[in-house]
Amino acid sequence: MNQTNTVEEIVSQPYKYGFVTDIETEKIPKGLNKEVIRLISNKKKEPEFLLNFRLRAYDQWLKMEEPDWSGLSYTKIDYQDLVYYAAPKKDIKKQSLDEVDPKLLDTFEKLGIPLSEQKRLTNVAVDAVFDSVSIATTYKEKLAEHGVIFCSISEAVSKYPELIEKYLGTVVPINDNFFAALNSAVFSDGSFVFIPKNVNCPMELSSYFRINSGDTGQFERTLIIAEEFSSVSYLEGCTAPMFDTNTLHAAVVELVALDQAAIKYSTVQNWYAGNEKGVGGIYNFVTKRGECRGRRSKISWSQVETGSAITWKYPSCILQGDESIGEFYSIALTNNLQKADTGTKMIHIGKNTKSKIVSKGISAGKSKNSYRGLVSISPNAVGSRNYSQCDSMLIGDEAAANTYPYIQSKQPQSNIEHEASTCRISEDQLFYLQSRGIDFEEAVSMIISGFCSDVFNELPMEFASEADKLLALKLEGSVG
Amino acid sequence: MNLSNSEILLSIEDLHASVEDKKILYGVNLIVREGEIHAIMGPNGSGKSTLSKIIAGHPSYKVISGSIKFKGINILELEPEKRARIGIFLGFQYPVEIPGVSNLEFLRVSTNSRRNELGKSELDTFEFEELVTESLKIVEMDPAFLERSVNEGFSGGEKKRNEILQMALLDPLVAILDETDSGLDIDALRVVASGITKLSNPNSATILITHYQRLLNEVTPDFVHIMANGKIIKTGNKELAMDIEKSGYELINKRTKKKEVAK
Ligand SMILES: Nc1ncnc2c1ncn2[C@@H]1O[C@H](COP(=O)(O)OP(=O)(O)OP(=O)(O)O)[C@@H](O)[C@H]1O
Numbered sequence: 001m002n003q004t005n006t007v008e009e010i011v012s013q014p015y016k017y018g019f020v021t022d023i024e025t026e027k028i029p030k031g032l033n034k035e036v037i038r039l040i041s042n043k044k045k046e047p048e049f050l051l052n053f054r055l056r057a058y059d060q061w062l063k064m065e066e067p068d069w070s071g072l073s074y075t076k077i078d079y080q081d082l083v084y085y086a087a088p089k090k091d092i093k094k095q096s097l098d099e100v101d102p103k104l105l106d107t108f109e110k111l112g113i114p115l116s117e118q119k120r121l122t123n124v125a126v127d128a129v130f131d132s133v134s135i136a137t138t139y140k141e142k143l144a145e146h147g148v149i150f151c152s153i154s155e156a157v158s159k160y161p162e163l164i165e166k167y168l169g170t171v172v173p174i175n176d177n178f179f180a181a182l183n184s185a186v187f188s189d190g191s192f193v194f195i196p197k198n199v200n201c202p203m204e205l206s207s208y209f210r211i212n213s214g215d216t217g218q219f220e221r222t223l224i225i226a227e228e229f230s231s232v233s234y235l236e237g238c239t240a241p242m243f244d245t246n247t248l249h250a251a252v253v254e255l256v257a258l259d260q261a262a263i264k265y266s267t268v269q270n271w272y273a274g275n276e277k278g279v280g281g282i283y284n285f286v287t288k289r290g291e292c293r294g295r296r297s298k299i300s301w302s303q304v305e306t307g308s309a310i311t312w313k314y315p316s317c318i319l320q321g322d323e324s325i326g327e328f329y330s331i332a333l334t335n336n337l338q339k340a341d342t343g344t345k346m347i348h349i350g351k352n353t354k355s356k357i358v359s360k361g362i363s364a365g366k367s368k369n370s371y372r373g374l375v376s377i378s379p380n381a382v383g384s385r386n387y388s389q390c391d392s393m394l395i396g397d398e399a400a401a402n403t404y405p406y407i408q409s410k411q412p413q414s415n416i417e418h419e420a421s422t423c424r425i426s427e428d429q430l431f432y433l434q435s436r437g438i439d440f441e442e443a444v445s446m447i448i449s450g451f452c453s454d455v456f457n458e459l460p461m462e463f464a465s466e467a468d469k470l471l472a473l474k475l476e477g478s479v480g
Numbered sequence: 481m482n483l484s485n486s487e488i489l490l491s492i493e494d495l496h497a498s499v500e501d502k503k504i505l506y507g508v509n510l511i512v513r514e515g516e517i518h519a520i521m522g523p524n525g526s527g528k529s530t531l532s533k534i535i536a537g538h539p540s541y542k543v544i545s546g547s548i549k550f551k552g553i554n555i556l557e558l559e560p561e562k563r564a565r566i567g568i569f570l571g572f573q574y575p576v577e578i579p580g581v582s583n584l585e586f587l588r589v590s591t592n593s594r595r596n597e598l599g600k601s602e603l604d605t606f607e608f609e610e611l612v613t614e615s616l617k618i619v620e621m622d623p624a625f626l627e628r629s630v631n632e633g634f635s636g637g638e639k640k641r642n643e644i645l646q647m648a649l650l651d652p653l654v655a656i657l658d659e660t661d662s663g664l665d666i667d668a669l670r671v672v673a674s675g676i677t678k679l680s681n682p683n684s685a686t687i688l689i690t691h692y693q694r695l696l697n698e699v700t701p702d703f704v705h706i707m708a709n710g711k712i713i714k715t716g717n718k719e720l721a722m723d724i725e726k727s728g729y730e731l732i733n734k735r736t737k738k739k740e741v742a743k
Pocket residue numbers: 499500502504522523524525526527528529530531540573
């Protein structure tokens with residue numbers, strides 16, 4: 001028996017979420033220019049400041065070069081050949097779920113995200129985003145009782161413009177990078193979360209992104225604000241149909257934590273990865289950044305990345321407040337010709353700031369899985385500490401794993417520790433489990449789960465089992 | 481003890497096997513019946529662990545010729561997990577560490593796979609904890625070991641106890657214990673030995689691979705086999721083991737050879 005092949009077969013379960021919902025959409029014509037931006041802004045009835053924000057970003061974007069430093073090679077994207085706005089035709093946002101097109105509700109139900117009163121998940125509020133539009137948010141009233149705002153960003157723009165104006169673009173500036181600039185110019189929808197002072201959000205918040213159209217760029221924008229002494233745990237999930245073209249997904253996520261606030265942001269990413277020959281799949285170029293603006297604030301990123309043809313993503317923390325804490329827990333599973341270049345940046349600015357990085361990369365097939373991390377300690381960040389641990393697991397002989405830790409320390413009184421390892425699933429481990437009656441497939445998935453356990457433990461309770469099934473996403477082909 | 485009327489559990493005939501193109505076993509014959517305790521002794525590198533791994537189905541070892549039957553059924557084509565489920569147990573000379581996998585969950589999944597084969601109901605976490613608490617007593621193991629990762633950071637002796645714990649849970653028909661006594665202190669040896677004794681029953685058999693008489697003082701073997709250069713060169717009773725302890729393999733090897741020449 002050739003064990004390597006068999007392990008690869010197990011990791012290569014077909015994608016389960018590749019269906020397309022047949023629904024009439026309204027799309028604006030392909031191409032990008034100022035008129036298109038005005039059109040988007042107009043369709044969304046946005047205030048002046050936001051249109052200006054978009055136009056400024058567009059001007060910046062024109063001046064920028066698409067990055068190629070991430071060591072990823074891919075077919076270049078023709079930005080004039082993309083559609084920048086698509087929405088289900090029958091009205092955009094409904095007052096109640098009964099009015100939402102049943103096809104859309106069905107779609108989400110098929111994805112394991114039931115939205116209706118009877119079936120919806122208990123203790124998790126969900127914002128369901130279909131192509132560029134948020135179609136429903138559950139438990140809004142219950143959250144409102146606590147002063148928590150959870151809605152689509154479009155809704156927030158019209159209802160709470162002052163919050164948007166105050167915070168949007170303050171963590172990821174419009175000229176931060178090529179894709180962030182593009183997103184700032186054309187972002188369509190996404191989620192908005194506001195947790196007022198002294199409130200611990202009573203339930204998990206979750207956004208579920210579904211790409212449906214093939215030629216539409218996806219530009220979600222997420223903004224989460226946690227005021228003083230508040231806390232929230234937020235989860236993002238994503239899937240897309242199987243198209244043989246590549247779809248661009250360039251989201252921006254901004255988190256702001258004020259004094260003693262805590263934000264936990266978890267992602268389970270299962271975009272379509274393309275087929276085994278590398279045709280199709282999502283280009284996932286995402287800018288995620290959190291700013292620990294207040295003293296003793298804490299931002300924790302955990303991510304489980306299994307999909308996308310190419311992932312380029314570095315959720316980061318700016319540790320501005322003294323004694324603030326940044327954490328990054330990541331599992332990235334790549335297969336076939338997938339490429340993932342992911343990692344984090346921990347920017348220590350405040351005194352006695354702490355950061356922790358735990359990254360687990362699993363590469364199978366001919367995939368390429370890289371960890372790229374930056375730990376930067378500024379002269380002011382006296383007494384700061386970082387601990388990084390990057391482990392890679394290789395399946396088969398053709399997969400590659402790389403680790404690029406960059407360290408910039410301008411503060412001698414700081415402490416940086418880095419550990420890295422690479423392993424393979426050993427035949428002896430498999431045999432040991434099998435000799436205890438555990439079948440091969442389960443043995444493989446147990447060993448991979450074990451390898452990832454440090455990160456699993458960081459995922460929110462409600463998603464713990466889902467996360468275990470994550471492997472699942474690829475190993476057993478089923479998702480809860 | 482004459483048990484020749486009881487059912488044959490394991491029969492190995494003229495087994496030749498290799499690993500990585502290197503031939504290791506040169507015609508092993510062995511018959512194990514219900515209720516018997518066998519000891520296999522022999523110099524380092526003689527092929528004892530190889531034989532045990534082949535019985536359990538390790539994929540790296542290739543059987544060139546010969547047969548292994550379990551209750552009359554050829555098992556050479558069975559996956560290792562199937563062999564385990566029908567009642568073949570291998571206590572490893574070097575138990576493997578599996579980081580991040582909870583020992584408790586591992587034991588539960590493993591136990592359920594065997595129960596499933598026996599037509600018994602699956603145990604949920606709660607029911608399993610009850611069962612495992614009882615089994616822990618046999619090996620005098622601290623329940624804290626259930627919370628840790630499989631064998632990870634266990635001391636040599638703790639790993640061996642964990643093997644016996646698995647044997648207790650899986651309730652095998654043929655248990656092969658590969659040097660389960662090596663690296664144990666006196667107390668641990670007694671615990672392991674009494675565990676083996678408690679777990680053996682008239683319907684099952686045990687094969688002890690060992691280098692030392694001290695285990696055999698606690699668990700009396702019905703047969704003692706000596707393996708050298710990939711073959712069982714001599715079979716006797718417990719006195720043979722004592723003989724080895726006194727004279728070493730060299731002498732016995734010579735005597736055997738002389739006899740062969742004399743023939
Ligand atoms: N995977 C392997 N690759 C190469 N050689 C091997 C492998 N496994 C076993 N061998 C060789 O086969 C021979 C028998 O090894 P085995 O482990 O069966 O001996 P043993 O009788 O159990 O010895 P000990 O008493 O030291 O445990 C040794 O020479 C060993 O080096």
